Amino acid sequence: MTGTAPPAATPACTRLAKALQDLKSRTGLSLTALAGRTAYSKSSWARYLNGSQLAPREVVEALCALAGQPPERLLALWELAEVEWSGRHRTSAAPSPLPARPAGDAATGDRPAHRWNTRRRRALAAAACAVTLAAATWLTASRGTHTEGAAGRTAPSAAPAPGCRAEKCTDEDPETMGCAVPGQTRRVDPPYRTRTGARLVVVLSTRCHAAWALGWNTRPGDAFELSVPGGAVERVEVADALDAEDPLFTPMIDAGDLSGLRTCFIPAVGRQECVTAQG
Structure with missing residues (x-):
């Protein structure tokens, strides 16, 4: 560009x-x-x-x-x-008016979508503050003369031990649990493009043996899920325009066995689309 x-x-x-x-x-x-x-x-x-x-x-x-x-x-x-x-x-085109959403069913284990999205927005707000602070530091430092060499660089700190592993990570936040560590995550498959233009990808943490779905280009009212046969179904909904502005991710599931790992996209209007992981 x-x-x-x-x-x-x-x-x-x-x-x-x-x-x-x-x-x-x-x-x-x-x-x-x-x-x-x-x-x-x-x-x-x-x-x-x-x-x-x-x-x-x-x-x-x-x-x-x-x-x-x-x-x-x-x-x-x-x-x-x-x-x-x-x-x-x-x-x-602007998205169509959204139908009312249920608040969740305790009998089936479904969680109200607003609880996860509220946690997600708080995490995004904290991340935005951190990015703003880092940007201010960079702008101040860039005004001076830069010197090269190891003495002028900040060594990356060692990542702490993860807060969960495998089945213990089910329903947990990958960032909070320390599972989204640089160099220790990978995409299970290339991103899947839905009919609405939304993108979905499954991310695997090798240090936590857990996976989560990451989605973007979504609209308010959209939702996506990650599941394994006979196991947990983790879901996140795009509650509003604030959620739609940034990538969202589901809570994690145990990734000990990737066979049958399935991601589904449920648009606010239209048909559900599901894809099974190949990797």
């Missing part, structure tokens, strides 16, 4: 730029060093990081690799930002 930022408000583009600034701070690398380690110039990196130009997908992947960060969440945010940048979000 080239040129300056589009005139319309682009919240996803802004969040992406801040997230890239956070990753850049984690690497401890200057703009010159980033240019030396990638195929992109110092001036290009400056534009990607300050949000005046949308970073290509390959830049996001490269910076995640340099920072030791799993790319799935940031690539999902990149897709949202790319839709904004291209202007396609202004021509998309």
Whole structure:
């Protein structure tokens, strides 16, 4: 992508730029060093990081690799930002009015969707505060002269032991439990694109032996589930426009046996779509 930022408000583009600034701070690398380690110039990196130009997908992947960060969440945010940048979000049809949703059935073990989404919004708010602080630190540091070498870099700290493993992770948050650790997660299969344009991918944590579904490009009223035959069914619903702005993930399930691992997308209007993992 080239040129300056589009005139319309682009919240996803802004969040992406801040997230890239956070990753850049984690690497401890200057703009010159980033240019030396990638195929992109110092001036290009400056534009990607300050949000005046949308970073290509390959830049996001490269910076995640340099920072030791799993790319799935940031690539999902990149897709949202790319839709904004291209202007396609202004021509998309508005979603239809939503039917009333039940509050959950204690007899079957279903949990009210609002409880998980409230937890998710709080986590996103905390993450946004952390990203803003990191961005401010980066902007302050970038005004000075950068020096290269190991002495000027921050060594990554060792990840603490996970808070759960296998079946103990069922119904737990992958971030809170320390299962979404850089270098110890992988996609089970490539992202699945639904008829509405939403994307779903199953993420596996090798350190926790647990999995969760990650979805983006959703609309209020959409929902998606992750399940295994005879086991737990974990579900998350897109409660409102705030939920729809960012990638959402389900609670985890035990991933000791991936056979039959199934993801289902339930749109606010339309037919359910399900896919069984191949990996």
